[in-house]
Amino acid sequence: MSYRALLLAATLAASLSGIGMAGMVATEGGIAVKESSLPMPGRGMTMDQVAGKFGNPSNKTAAVGKPPISRWDYPGFVVYFEYDHVIHAVAMDNAPASAAPASGDQ
Secondary structure: OOOHHHHHHHHHHHHHOOHHHHEEEEOOOEEEEEEOOOOOOOOOOOOOHHHHOOOOOOEEEEOOOOOEEEEEEOEEEEEEEEEEEEEEEEEEEOOOOOOOOOOOOO
16 A cells, blocks of 8 residues: 555544544654643553543443443543443544643643
């Protein structure tokens, strides 16, 4: 696949998933995801730990599938859970620059 086709595919996938181009950078071998400086939950945290550190989410999506995967939406990022543990947190392109946890340090 050519670099141009790869860039187009990545751009389309990012726009469909809600991840902005700000999180993607071109590299010699293709495209890489830029790490976010936004404080977000770490892999393995429980739902209770996430709620205690970041507060209540603006939206909760019920679990679907096997294993059950659920989603919590926060201003600036989304957290995905398998059962009650974080499997991934994704920064959104519209993340506020001053976003911070509700309490405590990361």
